[in-house]
Amino acid sequence: MTTSPLITQTIRPWANREPCCKTQLPHITTTNLSVSYNGKLAIDHVNLPINRGCITTIIGPSGCGKSTFLSCLNRMTDLATHCKVSGSIAFNDTDITNPKINLIALRRQIGMNFQRPNPPPLSIQKNLTFPLKQHGIKRKADRVAKAQTILRRVGLWDEVKDRLQTPALRLSGGQQQRLCIARALVLSPEVLLLDEPCSALDPIASGVVEDLITSLRGQYTVVVVTHNLAQARRIADNVAMFWMLGQAGTIIEHSPVAPMFESPQNEITAAYLRGERG
């Protein structure tokens, strides 16, 4: 699995920069991962290596288990009742499906964000500082400083610096989504899981969020679930294709972005990418 620099260049205008994820070392590897709700299989035997520092997008039609797969990666599945996970997920050589794992530490290392921006009705600054407080940063000044760094990092600083104490819910949708990403980043995770981060946003806002995501390349391992094939093509290093096989979803193909979009191996993938199936 090698990325051809040439092809990347044609697809991604910013790729004249050194690709950040050339290491190709898996950060997370799922092996035979299956999830069932109430005994009904949702995803079945999913095997996927997720490379360190890369942006991996997960594509596929609705209801084929993309989001379920994502929430396995930081054990959000534990919150659903009657949810059973089998198989293994290796994260830095630890199997995180182990029930004894410290969930709090795990979720601190693997952050997650959702479809709809969901800042609690707190002030903008509070939205970023409360996770820090709960994770043991005692001095308020430290928390505020860290929050400001992150706001700069996600490009929100200039937009909100004058109203840090106003409710986050007064921000626009795109701003809220970037705030939520910032909230996940404030804990300095290694991995960031994004579940359809742009689907609730207008095109301009989603362009800004896309730029933010691509700017994370190299520094974080990012997994993005998306419906938007063009978006996947724009931001991804690697792409994984989910499809319903029988009753449950599974990965039918995964590869770097260029071969996936230009010469898909699987016929279903090809048809899906051409817009003939979906």
Next chain:
Amino acid sequence: MTNWTNRIATVLMWFTALLVTSVFLWIITDLLRQGITHLSWEFLVTAPSDAGRSGGIGPILISTLLILGVCLLTSVPIGVPTAILLAEFSRKGHWFGRLIRSSLDVLAGVPSIVFGLFGNAFFCFYLGMGFSILSGGLTLSCMVLPLLIRSTEEGLRSVPDDYRQAATALGLSDAATLWRIILPAATPGLIVGLILSISRALAETAALLFTSGYADRMPQSLMDSGRSLSIHIYDLAMNVPGGEAQAYATAMVLIALLLIINVATSWASTRWLHGRISL
């Protein structure tokens, strides 16, 4: 460190639940154990004698039901139309609706003893009804009105606008829409309101002390004084040495009555409403 706080919080939550449960189980088992021994059919139908130490609560049950009857017969005809006006005919923010709502908000907060003062001054003396079932029932009626209006209004509001549009499209008049479509659909709210009102009225003591009076005899008319179950409990507990056993039994009857009304009405409403909603 955070883990440690989290663990303490968890322990405290479970401890709170355990504490609250055990205190309340204490009360309930105490009431049950002491009350059940005295309970019998005889107790329910005979008149109290020897200041309530022996005999039963027959006339008191009748007085209670009469007070309740007066209360509902007067509060429903005022409460339901008011709720209809507030939910269906008053534009949001209109001064009239707002005024009535704030007035009802205050009414909902008025302490029951103040209702007692008012009932005593207005119904008993000013209107000359004296200490009577009528005075007591009317006083309670003022008291339950906000509850009744609020839940009926909620019920009306929960009727989807589609129904109204469909009715308008059919060319039904407002009155017909209201009568045929909206009211049947809003009945669950009305019934919840009725249950809440009955429960509150049954439980009330302070407002009745100075309006319906104390007499523990069988009432002959609504102008007679009648003692409600709650006042009987109060009297037995406070003024009758050796009245505890009967007080316990009366408390059991009152609580059982409250429970039965709750359960029966909700059962009946689901049953009956199924028939009405599938119009």
Next chain:
Amino acid sequence: MSRLPSDTPLKWGLRIIAAIAGTIVLLIVLFLVIEAIPALQTVGLKRFFTDPSWHPAGGTEAGTFNLIPMLVGTILVTAGAILIAAPLGIASALFCQYYAPLRLGKLYRHLIELLAGIPSVVYGFWGLVVLAPLIRQWQPPGQSLLTAILILALMILPTVMLLSESTLRSVSHSYIQAANALGLSRWAIIQSVVLPTARGGIITAVLLGAGRAVGETMAVLMVAGNVVQMPDNLFAPVRTITANIALELGYAMDHHRSALFVTGLMLMAIIVMLVGFAHWINKGHVYD
């Protein structure tokens, strides 16, 4: 909602009835004022706060009308009950929503609902025959500020718990999901997301509990001992304004009766303030 103009008689009928419902509060205030006027005229409002004691049966001149001990009694009993019931009630609501397994949470809720339905006179009766004697063995006379606080706390706990719980239920699930994804512990989520989000509703719940405590009459009358005095400790008997009305109205005449209506007006004022405050916090409607 669009309305047709054709049914104006119906509308006017409804309006008239609604006006009647809206006038009841005014009628209550009117009659409280009418009955209170004799006392306000002959005794004067000032003496309700400056007289040496409360012995209103002596006549307008010889009698004394100091309300302050009863006002303090009401405030102490309410404050004490809130101090106990608010933490327990809120914790109970949190337990139901976030700690208890589904079935247990439901069971617990049903128990609290059952308790909310027990009439105050039954709580008072239980306090009189079970709790007061227990406290008497510890510190006589048993009917005391503490007994009243405990019984009232039991009575308003269901109010606080049920209202808080319904607020908690309306806290968006996505906030909790997000906080979970941030790796926060259960308590951390409650503390930093749930409680700030539900704050308005919880404050309203506590205020309504306070309103109920201020207005509660029978239970307090039965367990507080009813001595008009500034209590110097938790075991001293107190009389609240509500208990005073219940205790004396039946036996009061002329200016004494009128003075009791003055206290009733004061109760109304306290309640209007509480309702107004709850309104202001919640910007919504406050009912039971």
Next chain:
Amino acid sequence: MSKKMTYIALLQLTIISISMILSGCDKHENAKASEIPQLQGKLILTGSSTVAPLANEIAKRFEAQHPGVRIDVQTGGSSRGIADSRRGTADIGMASRALKSSESDLTAHTIAMDGVGMILHQDNPIKSLTDKQILDIYTGKITHWSKLGGTDNPITVINKAEGRATLEVFLHYFKIKNENIKPSIIIGENQQAIRTVAGDPNAIGYVSIGTADYEASHGIPIRLLPINGIKATVANVRKGVFPMSRPLNLVTHGKISPLAAAFIAFASSSQINDLVEAQYFVPIAQ
């Protein structure tokens, strides 16, 4: 069989009450329908909780003799009895004390005598108290039974709420003002004092001797103390030697109806002496 009877009774009562609701509440209807012209209608008595049980018994007997008459007895204290009769809310007021000079517009009809006695719990070792000691207890100078030779427990002083006749009799006898009393518990109704003393071995209170005697003889653990060396008994009240005693009065204002007059005449006659004695009061009619 008795179950069946009560069931039928209940059924009848329900029907009666429902029909009452339906037919409105005109209390005079019955009176018009009846053929016997004399003594019809309804009397309302309100007032002293001491007099009320006796008045109730008298009323029942009177009703039995005059089927068209209904008499409602409401308690509410002597002051209310006086106020209600003055205001006309009640046809007849009940007062367990003599009328004051300010009440000369009213007429009192004494139907019996009663004494007010001090009560203690049965387990209290104290056998007697002097007037001075009682005064000291009530004014807070003595707060422990040990000072009086009793157990080492604080005294629970029970006083009555404003407006009660018993309070007035007590204050009058001991010549103190209510302001100077230092109570532990304030109670309302007459019976509540007995109930409280029965439940608290360290309590002291004052109640009508008649009621206390009745309760004590029915197994309630209370004991009456002698006053000034005179035993608190019904006999001593009858002889007129018991110091804290009072008349039980029916009070009327202005011109009264023939029915009220007939009832008062009946209540003042010797026909009810057995009822007075059954309530442990002292009859005065010869």
